[in-house]
Structures are given as C-alpha cells and as structure tokens.
Amino acid sequence: MELLDRYLESVRKHLPWQRQDDIVAELRANLESQLDEKEEALGRPLTQAEAEAWIKQLGAPIQVAAGYQPQQYLIGPHVFPTYRYVLKLACSWAMIIYSIVAVVQVFATQNPSGTTLLDALLHLPFVLMTTAAWVTLIFAAIEYAVAQGHLRLPALCAPSPGWTPGSLPPLGQDAVTGKKPRSFAQAVAEVVFGILFLGWLLLVPKHPWLLMGPGALYLNGSPFQLADIWVPIYWCLVALNILQLGWNAQNLARGRWQKPHPAFNLVFRAVGLVPVILLINTRDHATVLLKHPAIDQASYGAALGTINLYILRSFQVIVAIVVLQLAWDLGQLGRDAYRKRAAAMR
Amino acid sequence: MTIAENLFENLRLELRRGCLTLAVLAQLREERYGYTLRKALAYDGLVIDESTLYPLLRRLEAQGMLASEWREEEKRNKRFYRLTPDGEQIFAQLLGEWQAINASVTATLNSTTDAGSGTL
Numbered sequence: 001m002e003l004l005d006r007y008l009e010s011v012r013k014h015l016p017w018q019r020q021d022d023i024v025a026e027l028r029a030n031l032e033s034q035l036d037e038k039e040e041a042l043g044r045p046l047t048q049a050e051a052e053a054w055i056k057q058l059g060a061p062i063q064v065a066a067g068y069q070p071q072q073y074l075i076g077p078h079v080f081p082t083y084r085y086v087l088k089l090a091c092s093w094a095m096i097i098y099s100i101v102a103v104v105q106v107f108a109t110q111n112p113s114g115t116t117l118l119d120a121l122l123h124l125p126f127v128l129m130t131t132a133a134w135v136t137l138i139f140a141a142i143e144y145a146v147a148q149g150h151l152r153l154p155a156l157c158a159p160s161p162g163w164t165p166g167s168l169p170p171l172g173q174d175a176v177t178g179k180k181p182r183s184f185a186q187a188v189a190e191v192v193f194g195i196l197f198l199g200w201l202l203l204v205p206k207h208p209w210l211l212m213g214p215g216a217l218y219l220n221g222s223p224f225q226l227a228d229i230w231v232p233i234y235w236c237l238v239a240l241n242i243l244q245l246g247w248n249a250q251n252l253a254r255g256r257w258q259k260p261h262p263a264f265n266l267v268f269r270a271v272g273l274v275p276v277i278l279l280i281n282t283r284d285h286a287t288v289l290l291k292h293p294a295i296d297q298a299s300y301g302a303a304l305g306t307i308n309l310y311i312l313r314s315f316q317v318i319v320a321i322v323v324l325q326l327a328w329d330l331g332q333l334g335r336d337a338y339r340k341r342a343a344a345m346r
Numbered sequence: 347m348t349i350a351e352n353l354f355e356n357l358r359l360e361l362r363r364g365c366l367t368l369a370v371l372a373q374l375r376e377e378r379y380g381y382t383l384r385k386a387l388a389y390d391g392l393v394i395d396e397s398t399l400y401p402l403l404r405r406l407e408a409q410g411m412l413a414s415e416w417r418e419e420e421k422r423n424k425r426f427y428r429l430t431p432d433g434e435q436i437f438a439q440l441l442g443e444w445q446a447i448n449a450s451v452t453a454t455l456n457s458t459t460d461a462g463s464g465t466l
Contacts, residue, residue: 026400030379033382067401
C-alpha cells in the first residue's frame, strides 16, 4: 500500500538513525497485519478514504517516532533541586557583588551622574542572565554526563544524602519568617550598651581623644579644623541614638523585645542617612577647613582639597550601600508581610 | 479542554501507565508479536495505541525484562517478544505489589462507603 509506505518513510525520518531500519520493519509488520485483518473483514481492499482515516488514526509521524526516542532532559528531575538551589545562590551573589562593584565604580568617576548610575542598573539583568546561563550550562553538562553513565554524583542525584533528623534546626524560629526571636539578654544588652554609647558620644566634643585617640593631639597641632557643619550633624547623631535607646527601652519595658516592629529598624536607618546627606551637600563640600586660610592656603590648599574630596567620596559610598541595604530589607519586609498574610488566610 | 478535564486526563494517564506495563508483562508470559499483543490487550479491555505500545516494548527490552526474536510467520517477518527470567521475577514482584495496592484501595473505598451510609 503506497500510503503506508509513505507514512513509514515519514516516521523513519524522525527516528534515531541507528535503529531506523529495525523499528520501521517492526512497525511495517504490525501495521500490515492490521491492514490484512481489516481487508479480510471487509472482503475488499480499503478505499483511499478508509486508508487515510486509518493512517490518520495511527498518529502524526513525528509523534509516533517520538515514542522511540530516549527520554531526554536538559536538566532532569534528580539534578533539578540542586540546580535551582545553586542558581538562586549564584544569582544572589552575582547581584550583591555586581552592586558593590558598580557603586564603587560610579563614585570613583570624577563626575558621577544619574546616567552613570542608570547605565550600571540597566546592565544588571545581563549580569544575572549570564550567571544563570553559566549555571544552566554546567548543570546541563552534569545531567548529560550522569545520563550517559560517565558520572556518578550521589550528592547531586539526592540533594541531601547526609541528611539526618538530628541535623534539623531547633524550634524557636518564627514559623512564618524563619527568623530566630531576640533573647531577653540580647535586648537588655542593647539597652545597656546604648546608654554607654550615648554617654561616650556626649563626652566626645570635650574629650576628642575618646574618638581619635592620640590623633586628637595631631589635629590640635595641624593646620586643619572641622567645619561648622559637624555641629548640627553631631546633635543629629545624638538625637538618633536617644531615639533608638528610647525605642529599645520601651520594647523591653512592654515585654516586646522578642519581636520588635521590623519597620522601626528601616525607619531608623533611613533617618540615619540624614546627617550623611547633610555632609555630602555641604557648601563646596568643605567639611574640613584651614585654621588660618590666609597663611596656610598656599602650603595646605591642595591637601585640603584632597581631604575634602576623599571625605565626600567615602560618604557617597556609604549612602549607596545603605540605600541598597534599605531596598533589600524593604523587600524582605514585604515578603514577610505577604507570608504572614498567607499564613493567616490558611 | 477545561482545567478539570485536563487534570483528569493527566491523572488518568498516570494511573494507566503502570497498569499498562503490568498488563503487557502479563501477556508476554506467552510469546507474541506487537499486533497480536495489542489485540489481546484490547480483548481484555485495555485498548492501547500503537504509538504507546511498540515503544514500550522496546523500552522493556532495553531494560532486560523482555527478549525479542525476528521470525517468519504467515510469509511475513515479525518480531516476537517474551518475558526473560529477570522479567518473570520482576513481574511476580510487581503483581504482588499491584494486588496489595488494589486490596488496600478496595478496603478503603468499602470502609468509606460504610461510614458514609452510616451517617446517612
């Protein structure tokens, strides 16, 4: 039957080349037996329409041939859990490292602008895609090697072969966020050290050696002095520390030290940016001045410019890091809130 | 196809997959070639597509459960399959497993039905 020959020839094209003849011969024998039986029952050969209907019912050649292909995975179900874990880890680290490098590069340029920052941000997806592609490629190679029997990796085939019930983390973590609650001792220590730190901070203006050690003597004898902008910034820092101390103390007094409101830390860190931003926006970035500009400008003018530039750059890097950290923490806070809501709905 | 129909179809195929292997192994305690095997299964109520059965025979042979031989019958070369000794052993174990599962499911269904009629 010509239609059957054409059908089998089409199936052959999609079969593994090593077994094409064998499979087609077997298919032909089975289908011809079927055809003989049909024609015997009818008492005549099949008409063209009947033959077409019969062949159609056998399935498309590519589908029939697909059944004879070995099951193939780019990354199979045994390796996949490890692949997903490594992929998440690699992408997270790639993002962190790239962000730090990008921030340093942006602020290391002479005139950092919004465009430079935007360029760095737009490049991030490519970094993540490249990382993901490399991880996928490596795991696809592992999958291939395991499938071909060239590699035996029990650790990859079973993600935790050394797992024992004893290695499970202890109870006491928040069921929703998975974070360990703060202990009473930790909360008390925070208040006590907060008081000590505040006392130390209040003593610094009168006893600068508490901050700079022997460097205080050098500053007294040097031609440089701190600009007036440091005074409001200092009081800002004092106010922030009093605020944090008050918050920690009231949490302790009200018995809420185990789960202080997570938003407070974010607010506190965001407010902590205010003095740094004030410093960055100081007029002409002059955070350090000459004590006697008329006399020392010629000798120390260049050094003063360098000191002020370095101070500016270091505070710009601090702002960038804190902003990134805030964005990360905000994301975590959103995720925890979502989990809590989902848990409440269950 | 609706989501429910799709879900049912997936679960049905999953349920059938293991049973088909068992039925094929059971039939091949006697030597058969592809088409007669398919007819025997259909006669017993298990209709199976050519595109499913013939590749399944190849896989079972590659796994050492079946042995095959080309032989002429009614002026046509045909590939005959039958269980190997290893296949017979695994088939006996699978059959025991299937009978245990079947008994458990039947018992569960009966107890559920009894409990249901009790409350009514």
